[in-house]
Amino acid sequence: MAYQGGYPQQYGAGGGGGGYAQHPAAAYGGGYGGYAPPPQQPPVSPEIQNIFRNIDKDNTGRINNRELQQALINGRGDHFSDTACNLMINMFDRNKSGTVDIYDFERLYNYINQWLQVFKNFDRDASGHIEENELTQALTQMGFRFSPAFIQFLITKNDPINRKEISVDQFIVTCIQIQRFTDTFRVRDTEQKGVITITFEDFLGIALSMCS
Amino acid sequence: MAYQGGYPQQYGAGGGGGGYAQHPAAAYGGGYGGYAPPPQQPPVSPEIQNIFRNIDKDNTGRINNRELQQALINGRGDHFSDTACNLMINMFDRNKSGTVDIYDFERLYNYINQWLQVFKNFDRDASGHIEENELTQALTQMGFRFSPAFIQFLITKNDPINRKEISVDQFIVTCIQIQRFTDTFRVRDTEQKGVITITFEDFLGIALSMCS
Numbered sequence: 001m002a003y004q005g006g007y008p009q010q011y012g013a014g015g016g017g018g019g020y021a022q023h024p025a026a027a028y029g030g031g032y033g034g035y036a037p038p039p040q041q042p043p044v045s046p047e048i049q050n051i052f053r054n055i056d057k058d059n060t061g062r063i064n065n066r067e068l069q070q071a072l073i074n075g076r077g078d079h080f081s082d083t084a085c086n087l088m089i090n091m092f093d094r095n096k097s098g099t100v101d102i103y104d105f106e107r108l109y110n111y112i113n114q115w116l117q118v119f120k121n122f123d124r125d126a127s128g129h130i131e132e133n134e135l136t137q138a139l140t141q142m143g144f145r146f147s148p149a150f151i152q153f154l155i156t157k158n159d160p161i162n163r164k165e166i167s168v169d170q171f172i173v174t175c176i177q178i179q180r181f182t183d184t185f186r187v188r189d190t191e192q193k194g195v196i197t198i199t200f201e202d203f204l205g206i207a208l209s210m211c212s
Numbered sequence: 213m214a215y216q217g218g219y220p221q222q223y224g225a226g227g228g229g230g231g232y233a234q235h236p237a238a239a240y241g242g243g244y245g246g247y248a249p250p251p252q253q254p255p256v257s258p259e260i261q262n263i264f265r266n267i268d269k270d271n272t273g274r275i276n277n278r279e280l281q282q283a284l285i286n287g288r289g290d291h292f293s294d295t296a297c298n299l300m301i302n303m304f305d306r307n308k309s310g311t312v313d314i315y316d317f318e319r320l321y322n323y324i325n326q327w328l329q330v331f332k333n334f335d336r337d338a339s340g341h342i343e344e345n346e347l348t349q350a351l352t353q354m355g356f357r358f359s360p361a362f363i364q365f366l367i368t369k370n371d372p373i374n375r376k377e378i379s380v381d382q383f384i385v386t387c388i389q390i391q392r393f394t395d396t397f398r399v400r401d402t403e404q405k406g407v408i409t410i411t412f413e414d415f416l417g418i419a420l421s422m423c424s
Contacts, residue, residue: 065294082277082294150413157420161308174420181419185412196415200397200406201362207393208369208386211423 041103048106055105062099065089072112074167075128084169087176088112115172129165138171144178180210253315260318267317274311277301284324286379287340296381299388300324327384341377350383356390392422 044052055063055071065085072080092108093100100108122138123130130138136151146154156162158170166174184206188196198206256264267275267283277297284292298310304320305312312320334350335342342350348363358366368374370382378386396418400408410418 082298086294147413150417153417154420177420177423178416181416182412184419185415189412194412195409197407197409200394200401201359203397203408204390204393205362205365207396207419207422208366208389210419211389 044102044106048109049102051109052102052105060099062097062101063089063105064099072169074169076167078167080169081173084173087173091176112172115175116168118175119168119171127165129163129167130171131165135166135171138175139178142175144182177210184210256314256318260321261314263321264314264317272311274309274313275301275317276311284381286381288379290379292381293385296385299385303388324384327387328380330387331380331383339377341375341379342383343377347378347383350387351390354387356394389422396422 052063055067057067057070065082068085068089069079069082072085074080088108088111089098089100092104092111094104118138119130120126122134122141124134125131132151132155135154136146136148139146139151154174155164155166158166158174185196186192188198264275267279269279269282277294280297280301281291281294284297286292300320300323301310301312304316304323306316330350331342332338334346334353336346337343344363344367347366348358348360351358351363366386367376367378370378370386397408398404400410400414
């Protein structure tokens, strides 16, 4: 009831307290939507150039989902999921080709690293996974106030075989999706009551827009 | 207002008029959710065995997303999307491994063929794609009553480069997602007004459940 129905007022705005300014939400806000390339591309660092060349196995000058997946390994030794790579590529892919060039990649690379840093901060036992209490802390620090049942749902959704933990790529996807859905909800929750009234067509439109 | 807020009363129940009984929604209703294998598997036809062997390139006895993608081509000559193959495999994958065995595959195969038949029926000019007026007719016959703006949104979502048409795999994904979201909406729309009131956490839960 109080506290904007469980979601943070300023989330994604890049300001505010609680470790906020450094959160990838800031990069997210910039990279997704009205992202415009600078008139003149700044030079890409030699480090990024090297990484890009190593990932761009077919030397097309663009990195696709599969190449990114091959390059990213989570704490279980598995490649990042299709969903995670698709989601992130689509955020930085300026020409909507499903691939990123070296300039897109530089931003994508920085974005992933920011998320990895967030993940490490919350993975307090350095297990390489986020457990229930760590996820609760992470979301609370991001400004959300979810019920224990909802946190449990997030874990179970990501971990059907009951390991009770989520991997770094699942954590990134979960956080990005929560951010997006929160933004979508908030614009309709004009009185900030945490409750909205929605028509069938609007509901379908939101749901279909959010799913790839 | 009338007509259950734009969505069909019996959709997915497998009964009713308007070409309903033969619609894949019936198979969908059976395959998704409470799908239980028969105590003794019935024999798989030689035709399906042959098709299965051809698709199962690595001879693991299970077909994964990539193998299914390789086997399915849409009217543009492109492989079915990741999303389409994931969605369909997940509907028939009894052990939640992200792959289907030959028994799962037989049902999946029949299900895809039912959808292909539906698609052909609505692709009246046999272009291999569904255009706006054909999509309107298809959804109307399925019992939905969407605004022209919503149909336009469905086309644009699937066709960002403005070909104003959707492919067969996009059609299947769109219909399955609309079915799922409609079911989700309907259980909350107890008075069948086409409008629901929903809390932030419920909204998030629905949205996250529906997105892979």
